[in-house]
Amino acid sequence: MKLDQVVDQPTIEAERILLRPLRKSDAGLLSLYAGDARVAKATQFLPHPYPPGAAENHIARATAGDRSEDVWALDGSASGLSELLGIVTLARMDRGQSEISYWVAPAFWNTGLASEAVRAMIAANPQDVRTYFAVVFQDNPGSARVLTNAGFEYIGDAEAFSVARGETVPTWTYLYRFA
Numbered sequence: 406m407k408l409d410q411v412v413d414q415p416t417i418e419a420e421r422i423l424l425r426p427l428r429k430s431d432a433g434l435l436s437l438y439a440g441d442a443r444v445a446k447a448t449q450f451l452p453h454p455y456p457p458g459a460a461e462n463h464i465a466r467a468t469a470g471d472r473s474e475d476v477w478a479l480d481g482s483a484s485g486l487s488e489l490l491g492i493v494t495l496a497r498m499d500r501g502q503s504e505i506s507y508w509v510a511p512a513f514w515n516t517g518l519a520s521e522a523v524r525a526m527i528a529a530n531p532q533d534v535r536t537y538f539a540v541v542f543q544d545n546p547g548s549a550r551v552l553t554n555a556g557f558e559y560i561g562d563a564e565a566f567s568v569a570r571g572e573t574v575p576t577w578t579y580l581y582r583f584a
Contacts, residue, residue, distance in 0.1 A: 414426045414475045414477070414531070415529065415531050417477065417525050417526070417529045417531065418525070419521045419522065419524070419525035420521055421481060421484045421486075421518070421521060422479045422480060422481050422483075422484070422486075422490065422518060422521060422522065422525075423480040423481075423482075423483060424477040424478070424479060424480070424493060424522060424525055424526070425477060425478055425480050426467070426468060426475075426476070426477065426478070427463075427464045427467045427468060427476050427477075427478050427492075428464070428468075428478075429461075429464060430488070431460070431464060431478055431488070431489045432460040432461050432464060433460075434487060434488065434489040434510075435460040435463065435464070435489060435492075436455060436459065436460035437510075438489070438491070438508075438510040438511075439451050439455050439459070439460065439463075440453070440454065440455035441510070441511055442569065443511050444508050444510065444511065445568075445569035446567065446569045446570055447508060447542065447545050447548065448506070448508055448567070448568075448569065449506075449540070449565050449566065449567055449568065450568055451508075451568060451569055452568045452569055453568075453569035463476075473496065473497050474494050474495060474496040474497060475494065475495045475531065475532065476492060476493075476494045477492070477493045477494070477522075478490075478491075478492065479491040479492065479493065479509065479518060479522050481518075486513075487510075489510075490509060490510055490513050490518055491507065491508050491509035491510055491513065491518060491519065491522070492507065492508055493505065493506070493507040493522045493523070493526060494506045494507070495526065495531065495532055495537075497532060498538070500535075501534045501535040501536065502534055502535065502536040502537070502538060503532050503534045503536075503537055503538070504537070504538045504539065504540070505523065505526060505537045505538070505539050505581075506539065506540075507519050507522055507523060507548075507551075509522075514547070515547070519547075519548070519551045520551050520554055520555060523551055523552065523555045524555050527555060527556070527581060527583075530583060534583070535582065535583055536580060536581065536582055536583070537557070537580070537581040537583075538578065538579065538580055538581075539552050539557060539578070539579040539580075539581075540563065540565055540576045540577070540578050540579075541576060541577055541579070542565070542567070542574045542575070542576055543562075543574070543575040543576060543577055544574070544575075549577055549579075552579045552581075553579070555581070556581055557579035557580060557581045558579060558580050558581070558582075559577060559578075559579055560578050560579060560580045561577075561578050562575060562576065562577060562578070563575075563576045563577075563578050564576060
């Protein structure tokens, strides 16, 4: 798949959640959760404080026809949970590869939702790639466990800039190869 080739984004069913494209009505919860310093500091790209209008801009980019990544909402409404519990993103790379990233709202940490979302992405492989990469900050071992429990293999240490922290942070890099 070429980097500029964008296909329709599927909805993916998991056990307790539905992974669906973002929609305008997600802006309020997206702003609330992304505005939590604990969430922002666990990601590379979320700023903290989360500025007014950022959620709407994020949704507009995620639903644009020329996007380079697909973003799914972890929707728990069918299980009696919130319509937005977190986000999972697949960023297109070259050579049949994507980078997966995810976050879950703190109220839903340690519930297995991130693991469920990552396993569903592996099962669906919606971008039809051969490889997923993932990067997590070394001070976030919970996210590393999500990856290793889903079959990702640790491939090395690196560093990445965290917008919320305003500094470069040590990372662990992981790889998942599709059979």
